[in-house]
Structures are given as structure tokens and as C-alpha cells.
Amino acid sequence: MSLRKFLTSKTFFIQLAIAIGIIIVLVFAMMKWLSVTTNHGEEITVPNLSKLSVELAEEKLAALDLEYVLLDTTEYQNEFPKFSVVKQDPIAGSKVKQGRKIYININSDSYRDIVMPDLIEQTLRQAEPTLRALGLELGSKTYKPYLGKDMVLEMRYKGKLLKAGDKIPKASKIDLVLGDGKVGFEEEQEEVIPTDNLDEEF
Secondary structure (H helix, E strand, O other): OOHHHHHOOHHHHHHHHHHHHHHHHHHHHHHHHHHHHOOOOOOEEOOOOOOOEHHHHHHHHHOOOOEEEEEEEEOOOOOOOOOEEEEEEOOOOOEEOOOOEEEEEEEOOOOOEEEOOOOOOOEHHHHHHHHHHOOOEEEEEEEEOOOOOOEEEEEEEOOEEEOOOOEEEOOOEEEEEEEOOOOOOOOOOOOOOOOOOOOOOO
8 A cells, every 4th residue: 555545544644533532631640740740730828837846846847748958047036935936038928839949037045145335434325235236235223422423333144244245145234333423522611810919030
């Protein structure tokens, strides 16, 4: 049979239909396989891990077939428990696929140390913003006799006398001893030299 007759024969069209059918079945099977392996259309809602310990966060993610990656510890934040999750990426409520990694940052266990500045002989108005800028808090204020009103005379932390350069935890309360500006000056007693009325001798 010549090629021309074969291409126009019933046998050719039957074989062509079979081939097209096989291709369609293969394409459908491939699409189905890709859908299963990539979880197409199946999304998981990322849970809220805030304030959870690493262990509890891991359990919560594992139950959803998600994983976690610990990135780093952050500076201590007192509104979060120690070593609890402070930040996560993706954020809670995001839609992700099965097996997705959730990146977390956890809270440190304590504040970092601050180097105490030299506030001696500064005014309270100067000292207070300096403390706040460093993450410290102004504690109690006591006064003692001194010429300069509100002049810093001593710096204390939990009763301990501080000096510039000492290290203390961030967010500590610094107590200040200030001058009351009420020191008076003792009046100098003028030395009076008594003079006798001497009769002039002529």
C-alpha cells in the first residue's frame, strides 16, 4: 500500500485516534501527578506562634506538616516570656503549602548591659533625657544641701553608688541624689579691732 493510500485509509485514522487518546491520557495523568506533588490548591493557614516556646511552636507547626527555622534571638522584651517567639515569617494567617519553612526569632532571657554615662554635675533636665535615650529609667530623686539646684551629685542603682563606665542592665531605674539649692553662706564675721582713745601728747 502506498503512503498516500495509507494516510487516507480507515486504519490510519483509527491509529491516529488511538495515539491522540493516549496523549490525552498521559497529559491528564501528568497534570494529576503535578497537582499531588505540589499540593496544588491545598493551602495551610500559618498559625500564630507569638509568645510560644520553641518546643510548643515546633509541635504546632509539625501538626500542620510545617517546619521552623530559628533565625536569631532578639533584644529582651519584657512583654514576651523568655525564649518565646517574638517574630515569625510568614506572619500568622498567611497561606502556605505543605512543608513550608516558618522562620522565627525568639526573645532573649535578659536585657543587654548599658554603660553608665557621667551625669555628675549635670542638671536633672539634662540627665533625664540622657537616661531615657540609653534605655534607662529615672528612679527616685532625693535631695541634699548643695548650692546648685537639681544638680546631680550621686547616681545609684538598687542602693549601690554608681560611677561613669559601670555596666547595668537596660531598663534599670537609676536613682539620683540632687542638690536642693538651699545652701546658705555663713556671714563672715568682720574682725573688729578695738581702738583706744589715746590722748595726744602735745
